[in-house]
Amino acid sequence: MDVQRSSLTRFAWLSIGAAVLTIVLKTGAYLITGSVGLLSDAVESLVNLVSGIMALAMLKIAERPADEDHAYGHSKAEYFSSGVEGGLILVAAVSIAIAAVLRIIAPRPLEAVGLGMFMSAAAAVVNLVVALLLLRVGRRHNSITLEANAHHLLTDVWTSVGVIAGVGLVVLTNWLWLDPFVALLVAANIVWTGMRIVQRSVGGLMDVALSTEDMTAVRKVLQTYEQTGIQFHALRSRQSGARKFVSTHVLVPGDWTVQRGHELLDRIEADICGVLPDAAVFTHLESLDDPASWEDQTLERGGKKNQSP
8 A cells, every 4th residue: 555645644534433433332342241341441442532533633734844934844743643642541541540449449240241242352353453554554654643543553452352351251250350450451551552652752852863774774875985985974863753854964075176065965865865765864065174074063063163262
């Protein structure tokens, strides 16, 4: 499947539709059985719905073209979506834990377990299919929003599997405490997932560097030019939603013409874009023979030059 990023909102709509369907199935399962474990599963699907709506809004913002106020585009909007989703997951975990503790204090038998488990299993299948699709598309188009949504849905699938197993054990053993205990395990798993999503969002908002794999690919490109006597320094990178940014200073012999240096930079930028198709590459030409070139490597260099001695 090959879609343009401008059409990614259709997958957010798919996530919303899946969330509505699973909420109906899981809520029905809870009302039929009275299982707090199934209730915890339904609460997580409610979070899926809110997250899907948030993802749709942020994807619409992220796909806007660059403008005067946002010269580098709007792709960072996706980090807000995944950050809110991670926070909502944590809220859901607390709600589930409270319900589980109350059920431990006041246990109650389960009813119509077979039908409830079937409905929960059907919801898990829906989530699994949608999650795998979102994960595939999100990775292909570097959409943290779709990836976060996909991971949340996969967590929901494992939640459903655990809840179904727990309810089954309650039926086999008549140990009513197992139902809220499973709900507490679900809450713990949700907390772990939420923390990971929030951590990734914070990293993106803080301009985290590109992955080790991406930077290795960039350095291999630069190494081919270093063999000809060209040197590089101040190599930097950052990830901004789906966009990748790479910048470096290129040092060439001082007697080169501007035209020759410009042609070299064009080739270097094209080669880097060849290994990182989604990257925006910025290069700065400097002279190997100028001592000032070797001092021009830090982000604060401009301010330091203007400081009084």
